[in-house]
Amino acid sequence: MTEGHRLLPQRLETDAESVERDLFKLVLTVIELVRQLMEKQALRRVDEGDLTDEQVEGLGLGLMHLEEAMEELKGRYGLTAADLNIDLGPLGPLLSE
Amino acid sequence: METVERVSWDAEASGPQIALVDLLDRLLGSGVVLAGDVVISLAGVDLVQVKLHALITSVRAEMATEGRVL
Amino acid sequence: MAEQGRYLYAIARGLDPATVEGVRGLDGAPVETVDHRGLIALVSTVDLAEYGEEGLRRNLEDLTWLEKVARGHDTVIHAVAGAAVTAPLRLATICLDDDGVRARLDEWHDALETALDRVQGRAEWAVKAYARTGPSEQAPAEVADDQGTPGKGAGLAYLQRKKGQAHQQAQSQERAMQVAEQVHEALAARCVASRRLAPQDPRLTGHEGAMTLNGAYLVDEAEGDAFAAAVQELAETYPDAHLTLAGPWPPYSFASLDQS
Numbered sequence: 001m002t003e004g005h006r007l008l009p010q011r012l013e014t015d016a017e018s019v020e021r022d023l024f025k026l027v028l029t030v031i032e033l034v035r036q037l038m039e040k041q042a043l044r045r046v047d048e049g050d051l052t053d054e055q056v057e058g059l060g061l062g063l064m065h066l067e068e069a070m071e072e073l074k075g076r077y078g079l080t081a082a083d084l085n086i087d088l089g090p091l092g093p094l095l096s097e
Numbered sequence: 098m099e100t101v102e103r104v105s106w107d108a109e110a111s112g113p114q115i116a117l118v119d120l121l122d123r124l125l126g127s128g129v130v131l132a133g134d135v136v137i138s139l140a141g142v143d144l145v146q147v148k149l150h151a152l153i154t155s156v157r158a159e160m161a162t163e164g165r166v167l
Numbered sequence: 168m169a170e171q172g173r174y175l176y177a178i179a180r181g182l183d184p185a186t187v188e189g190v191r192g193l194d195g196a197p198v199e200t201v202d203h204r205g206l207i208a209l210v211s212t213v214d215l216a217e218y219g220e221e222g223l224r225r226n227l228e229d230l231t232w233l234e235k236v237a238r239g240h241d242t243v244i245h246a247v248a249g250a251a252v253t254a255p256l257r258l259a260t261i262c263l264d265d266d267g268v269r270a271r272l273d274e275w276h277d278a279l280e281t282a283l284d285r286v287q288g289r290a291e292w293a294v295k296a297y298a299r300t301g302p303s304e305q306a307p308a309e310v311a312d313d314q315g316t317p318g319k320g321a322g323l324a325y326l327q328r329k330k331g332q333a334h335q336q337a338q339s340q341e342r343a344m345q346v347a348e349q350v351h352e353a354l355a356a357r358c359v360a361s362r363r364l365a366p367q368d369p370r371l372t373g374h375e376g377a378m379t380l381n382g383a384y385l386v387d388e389a390e391g392d393a394f395a396a397a398v399q400e401l402a403e404t405y406p407d408a409h410l411t412l413a414g415p416w417p418p419y420s421f422a423s424l425d426q427s
Contacts, residue, residue, distance in 0.1 A: 060322025
């Protein structure tokens, strides 16, 4: 896909009242992106078939706990996946192969 | 049954205009892309720029090279 | 004295100059015509501080400025498109003066005549298709039999579930792309020319699902209603595609001269 016309960064305006929540939301967005990438990568490794059963189980448990932790964090601030703006769909450039 | 929403521009009517993103698609000759960047500003003062795309890219590169080791 | 230039909006043929009387272009400047070898450039005077090379480099990154110019540009296009065959130009085509405009008209003459012939008596319609709304909220991991402690093999089960979800998602994305392709082909068969533009960023469109088709179609003016009916039919065949239709518009996507 040809690179489109890029606009300058978006601004996250915050103030003393909302700065904690705004920054938290930004940090969670990044963590969630990383978490999803980790899951994708883990599934790939499992598919490749060179992991022991123990390693697979360990990966799965770890990722499961990570997902639970994310749900808890999101819940604490009342944030949904949409809020974290990471649902970029099949054409999302950040999560493309 | 899905009804297709029809948006038209008519010089006489004061109906809906062409969406800005559609105009820019055509007038700029390429789509408009929002860079995955955020400038964090506090009390009206720009402080920090976070380049999300660069951050995620570097994570992925690292995963590729260290993929064999868990 | 600020340096000025001429901003070109479009090239027309057979246009009565009276059409642009009272039409205002960017920054309120009057729209004027420059004639050369039967082709008419629609222009207005702009400040080079804002529209020259330096200014453009700065301003093209500013969405507020882009909006102002895109709207101003579009207003002029619509003012003339009804009156004569018009080839809209891309944003920010600037010449230093009217001699420069004539030189461009000269250089582009044949390509312009071809473009005008291509769009004469035709209008552009835009059809978009979307995938279903983005990946749904993932169900949180289920805890296995014991309370609080994951059962044996829970890790493996989690991975298998995720794999299943990923597979389903990939399939549904692929299906959405296929549908978009089918819609595009069906419409392309019903018009004079068609183009697939790059999908638009969901953050710009406000639509949750990813855009799978951003199509532009050049349709004979008399065929407009039939085209719209065809889109309606496709929407009924593929309800998951969330088709939208817009038009008739001036032929923005089909008057290109492949200008650099």
